[in-house]
Amino acid sequence: xxxxxxxxxxxxxxxxxxxxxxxxxxxxxxxxxxxxxxxxxxxxxxxxxxxxxxxxxxxxxxxxxxxxxxxxxxxxxxxxxxxxxxxxxxxxxxxxxxxxxxxxxxxxxxxxxxxxxxxxxxxxxxxxxxxxxxxxxxxxxxxxxxxxxxxxxxxxxxxxxxxxxxxxxxxxxxxxxxxxxxxxxxxxxxxxxxxxxxxxxxxxxxxxxxxxxxxxxxxxxxxxxxxxxxxxxxxxxxxxxxxxxxxxxxxxxxxxxxxxxxxxxxxxxxxxxxx
Amino acid sequence: xxxxxxxxxxxxxxxxxxxxxxxxxxxxxxxxxxxxxxxxxxxxxxxxxxxxxxxxxxxxxxxxxxxxxxxxxxxxxxxxxxxxxxxxxxxxxxxxxxxxxxxxxxxxxxxxxxxxxxxxxxxxxxxxxxxxxxxxxxxxxxxxxxxxxxxxxxxxxxxxxxxxxxxxxxxxxxxxxxxxxxxxxxxxxxxxxxxxxxxxxxxxxxxxxxxxxxxxxxxxxxxxxxxxxxxxxxxxxxxxxxxxxxxxxxxxxxxxxxxxxxxxxxxxxxxxxxxxxxxxxxxxxxxxxxxxxxxxxxxxxxxxxxxxxxxxxxxxxxxxxxxxxxxxxxxxxxxxxxxxxxxxxxxxxxxx
Numbered sequence: 139x140x141x142x143x144x145x146x147x148x149x150x151x152x153x154x155x156x157x158x159x160x161x162x163x164x165x166x167x168x169x170x171x172x173x174x175x176x177x178x179x180x181x182x183x184x185x186x187x188x189x190x191x192x193x194x195x196x197x198x199x200x201x202x203x204x205x206x207x208x209x210x211x212x213x214x215x216x217x218x219x220x221x222x223x224x225x226x227x228x229x230x231x232x233x234x235x236x237x238x239x240x241x242x243x244x245x246x247x248x249x250x251x252x253x254x255x256x257x258x259x260x261x262x263x264x265x266x267x268x269x270x271x272x273x274x275x276x277x278x279x280x281x282x283x284x285x286x287x288x289x290x291x292x293x294x295x296x297x298x299x300x301x302x303x304x305x306x307x308x309x310x311x312x313x314x315x316x317x318x319x320x321x322x323x324x325x326x327x328x329x330x331x332x333x334x335x336x337x338x339x340x341x342x343x344x345x346x347x348x349x350x351x352x353x354x355x356x357x358x359x360x361x362x363x364x365x366x367x368x369x370x371x372x373x374x375x376x377x378x379x380x381x382x383x384x385x386x387x388x389x390x391x392x393x394x395x396x397x398x399x400x401x402x403x404x405x406x407x408x409x410x411x412x413x
Numbered sequence: 414x415x416x417x418x419x420x421x422x423x424x425x426x427x428x429x430x431x432x433x434x435x436x437x438x439x440x441x442x443x444x445x446x447x448x449x450x451x452x453x454x455x456x457x458x459x460x461x462x463x464x465x466x467x468x469x470x471x472x473x474x475x476x477x478x479x480x481x482x483x484x485x486x487x488x489x490x491x492x493x494x495x496x497x498x499x500x501x502x503x504x505x506x507x508x509x510x511x512x513x514x515x516x517x518x519x520x521x522x523x524x525x526x527x528x529x530x531x532x533x534x535x536x537x538x539x540x541x542x543x544x545x546x547x548x549x550x551x552x553x554x555x556x557x558x559x560x561x562x563x564x565x566x567x568x569x570x571x572x573x574x575x576x577x578x579x580x581x582x583x584x585x586x587x588x589x590x591x592x593x594x595x596x597x598x599x600x601x602x603x604x605x606x607x608x609x610x611x612x613x614x615x616x617x618x619x620x621x622x623x624x625x626x627x628x629x630x631x632x633x634x635x636x637x638x639x640x641x642x643x644x645x646x647x648x649x650x651x652x653x654x655x656x657x658x659x660x661x662x663x664x665x666x667x668x669x670x671x672x673x674x675x676x677x678x679x680x681x682x683x684x685x686x687x688x689x690x691x692x693x694x695x696x697x698x699x700x701x702x703x704x705x706x707x708x709x710x711x712x713x714x715x716x717x718x719x720x721x722x723x724x725x726x727x728x729x730x731x732x733x734x735x736x737x738x739x740x741x742x743x744x745x746x747x748x749x750x751x752x753x754x755x756x757x758x759x760x761x762x763x764x765x
Contacts, residue, residue, distance in 0.1 A: 305495060305497060307493045307494075307495055307497035308497050308499065310464050310484070310491070310493070310497070311491065311493060311497040311499075311558075312499075312510070312514075313464075313483070313484045313485045314462060314464070314484050314485070314487075314489055314490070314491040314559070315485075315510055315511035315514060315558070315559075315561075315562060316485045316488070316511055316514050316515045316562060317485060317510070317511075317514040318485065318514070321514050325510075325514075326499055329499075329501040329502075330500065330501065332501070
């Protein structure tokens with residue numbers, strides 16, 4: 139390390155690396171290891187029994203399924219929003235632009251409360267939607283809706299700078315070659331945005347899997363139906379079943395980690411082609 | 414195909430990019446739009462392609478008005494300064510793009526792309542990504558891509574701008590050769606006069622949104638129509654003088670020139686460095702006493718800088734290496750400078 143550091147012209151390499159490693163250790167590695175350690179004190183049979191109950195499986199399916207659906211919706215919506223914000227000027231653009239960040243700042247519990255009261259059978263929207271058979275509160279749909287809200291800014295903010303820096307000459311070149319507007323967007327613009335789309339998707343997905351505050355207010359937390367995996371952990375903790383709680387946490391951890399690695403791999407593969 | 418530019422004007426906010434420009438590009442010609450940055454040359458090229466709309470005026474292709482046609486219906490090959498290659502597509506896919514979006518039969522695409530790659534000397538590189546190519550190679554991919562759809566004309570925006578000096582010279586000779594082979598009407602934009610003169614059949618010098626002069630390279634160089642053209646086409650010595658008896662008086666010299674002004678007119682004389690002669694003794698011709706301040710003999714001409722102290726005039730003079738060897742000039746030498754040729758413009762000649 140010393141020889142590596144010495145070869146650099148600008149000072150600060152050693153200090154910044156040590157700081158980063160320390161930060162990584164204290165804030166991320168140690169807590170994660172604590173979880174794994176706690177879970178590893180269980181026997182395999184106990185572990186499986188704790189994490190693979192029908193109730194837990196339903197919760198995993200909801201957590202990952204709803205997050206995935208919400209992330210896909212967010213990519214579509216976010217692409218549209220980022221496009222409008224970057225490409226067009228209209229009155230109120232600034233206000234809309236700052237509203238995008240609202241889900242970042244709003245306590246998620248507030249979002250959950252607002253959504254549940256809006257879509258509840260007697261709420262503003264619910265009174266019209268529920269008679270039509272659309273239950274957007276205390277249902278699986280509610281979980282997806284609130285996760286779309288929470289995740290949207292990730293996609294928009296990941297796409298905006300890339301869209302802004304996209305060379306307009308690319309689109310002009312396609313137009314001169316005879317491509318229609320639709321072909322240009324589909325075959326030229328979107329592929330250039332692909333890495334940013336993937337990043338936005340990954341962040342939204344990760345956020346959805348981890349989201350707790352807003353979901354517990356809108357989902358109703360009915361076991362086997364609208365109960366998410368993080369809520370299951372809280373339940374176990376409240377029943378003083380610490381080992382079971384950490385076991386479920388371990389499964390969530392492993393699944394999220396695997397997902398992020400896959401997405402990272404895809405991003406890298408893409409980056410190798412396009413330089 | 415011929416192009417006719419009919420009274421085109423364009424404003425960007427408070428900036429007049431093009432001011433009532435008229436120009437005709439005959440079929441099969443190779444024309445250079447030459448000018449400094451901000452002269453409107455790129456804007457004009459983009460209006461020809463339909464990438465920009467004019468505020469007023471018309472564009473005609475072969476006498477057909479295309480002013481309101483979008484670029485994709487104009488069938489024009491455009492090569493951008495930054496090449497604008499599609500980074501996520503291979504060389505092959507880039508060149509094939511235009512053919513694919515125009516729904517050419519699949520069986521025809523491959524041979525056509527391979528032919529084009531051969532023509533731009535990139536055969537064997539069709540699987541590469543643009544990121545794996547050098548600047549000159551990318552430029553040629555952009556060219557092949559533009560030519561793939563059999564465009565009626567080729568428009569190039571600063572085609573050699575981003576390349577290093579050696580590749581630049583090679584590529585421009587190659588473009589000239591290519592044009593001699595395929596005779597496609599070509600317009601290119603450049604700020605480099607050497608490039609324009611070497612490659613083009615026709616040179617159009619632009620300044621502040623207007624055409625200053627258009628003509629064959631030799632004609633433009635030999636007979637610049639305006640002080641701007643004179644100044645823009647290479648180094649020039651500028652004198653302030655006065656017209657008297659059909660001659661211009663500059664310092665101690667009285668020089669005959671072609672053209673006529675009323676006696677007493679304030680006028681500006683322009684003399685190119687190679688049009689000045691230098692000697693140790695005053696010649697029979699009208700000459701100016703000066704002192705050598707700088708000598709640079711490295712290159713195909715010896716560049717001498719002298720100062721005429723009497724008039725506070727600094728002059729650049731180019732002489733041949735032979736002449737330089739003959740004169741044995743050093744810093745501080747006292748010399749006599751005499752012009753072989755001069756062009757005179759008075760402010761009344763042109764309203765700027």
